[in-house]
Amino acid sequence: MFQMRVCRLIVGMVAVLCVAGFMLQPATAARYKVLVVMSYDETYPFEAEMREGIEAALAEMCEMTYFYMNTKKHFEGGPQKAKEAYALYHELQPDGVIAADDDAQAMFVVPYLKDQLKTPVMFCGVNAEPEKYGYPASNVSGILERGHDRESLALLLQLAPSVKTFGRIVKDTPMSRADVKTVQQDVEAAGLTYIDFNLPATLQEALDLVETYRERCDVLLVSTLQGIPDENGNPMTNRAAIARVVTAFGKPTIGSTLSDVRDGALCAVIQSGQEQGHTAAEMLLKALKGSPVPEIPITRNKFGRRIINVDTMKALSISPKPLVIRNAELVKTEP
Incomplete structure (x- = not known):
């Protein structure tokens, strides 16, 4: 008799839990x-x-x-x-x-x-x-x-304080045309001379521009090259295009995203x-x-993250003064 009561109690509890679970399901569903x-x-x-x-x-x-x-x-x-x-x-x-x-x-x-x-x-x-x-x-x-271009330039000047002149390459899109004035203002606010800004339509055009930039600019901002056609007319990934441009420039570069720096740019304060x-x-x-x-x-x-490509820094023979940056730090930027 006792065992039967225990069994009935267990069955009853299971039934209650099942019903409760069923009733709770809609609350957790999309x-x-x-x-x-x-x-x-x-x-x-x-x-x-x-x-x-x-x-x-x-x-x-x-x-x-x-x-x-x-x-x-x-x-x-x-x-x-x-x-x-x-x-x-x-x-x-x-x-x-x-x-x-x-x-x-x-x-x-x-x-x-x-x-x-x-x-x-x-x-x-x-x-x-x-x-x-x-x-x-x-x-x-x-x-x-x-973008956090002003903060990126401040970081660059900590790493390479001798840079004076600045150029920019970015794929021609409505997005890249929208912030031309803002980037120029940030460059001038950092005390650098804004030399040139170009919107190449192909990778070869970008590489040709880099040839002239090497003589005219100490630092290059390169970003947003996703989809730019390669020598065969095929759209490139941002990673592949950035790597080609950074290698061709051979001098300090800053990016605007994590992938830009991962793929060869020297540094950036990146957006999230x-x-x-x-x-x-x-x-x-x-x-x-x-x-x-x-x-x-x-x-x-409101937030950015400071990142540096140490391999690029070494390849450029940059030996900055002691610079301590906490890897997990989020930096609040000014509007």
């Missing part, structure tokens, strides 16, 4: 559908970082669908990709949208979503001034991407794609939970 439209492709390092930040903020509460426009490698196909993204939007009927980088704003958000829907849209990785896209809008806000993605995702969550989008102000990135 509650929102989110469409994420990335301007570039999955191999672009900054896109991968932004995706990490988005998923860190939304994975427990949202079901994400990613769409890549691939405009770094095939800019001319961007408008068609934007149409496909809009068709996917109608198919999914998402609760919210995240749009990464400038091309997604110009080709997708502005023509199809801005002020035309109630669906909240948050951008990240935007280099142009928000007014270019009519932001903020009734359903659009987000986080701007601002994770910060971009995470911030946009948190802003979207506020909207999904009821905050009106116009009450969620546009912001900008």
Whole structure:
């Protein structure tokens, strides 16, 4: 009799736990559908970082669908990709949208979503001034991407205080054209002379420019070469293109991303794609939970990380004075 009561008690407890588990399941399941439209492709390092930040903020509460426009490698196909993204939007009927980088704003958000829907849209990785896209809008806000070039130059001057003249090479894109004045102001604020700025269309054009830069510039800023055509017309990865340019220059170079420095640039104070993605995702969550989008102000990135390529430093025979940089330190930068 006692054993039967124990068995019934156990069965009853199991039944209660099963019911409780079933009742709790919806609370942990994805509650929102989110469409994420990335301007570039999955191999672009900054896109991968932004995706990490988005998923860190939304994975427990949202079901994400990613769409890549691939405009770094095939800019001319961007408008068609934007149409496909809009068709996917109608198919999914998402609760919210995240749009990464400038091309997604110009080709997708502005023509199809801005002020035309109630669906909240948050951008990240935007280099142009928000007014270019009519932001903020009734359903659009987000986080701007601002480089830490002034901080990168300050770091470079600690490593190589004798540098005086500065040049820049970056692939010709709307994003790279958007910050020309800002970079020039940062260079002049650091006490350097801004010599030249070029937007090569091919790798060979970039290498030809480097030939002249070697005579005219002490330091070169090189970044965002993803998709630039090689000698055979094939789009290159950012990693391969940066390595070729840095090797050809043979003098101090600074980058703007972790991959730039990993692939040969001397140093940088890098932006965090994770910060971009995470911030946009948190802003979207506020909207999904009821905050009106116009009450969620546009912001900008605040943190950077100092990094140095020691192999490049040795190859350039740079022997700086003692310089202590904590590897895990996040540096808050000025607006």
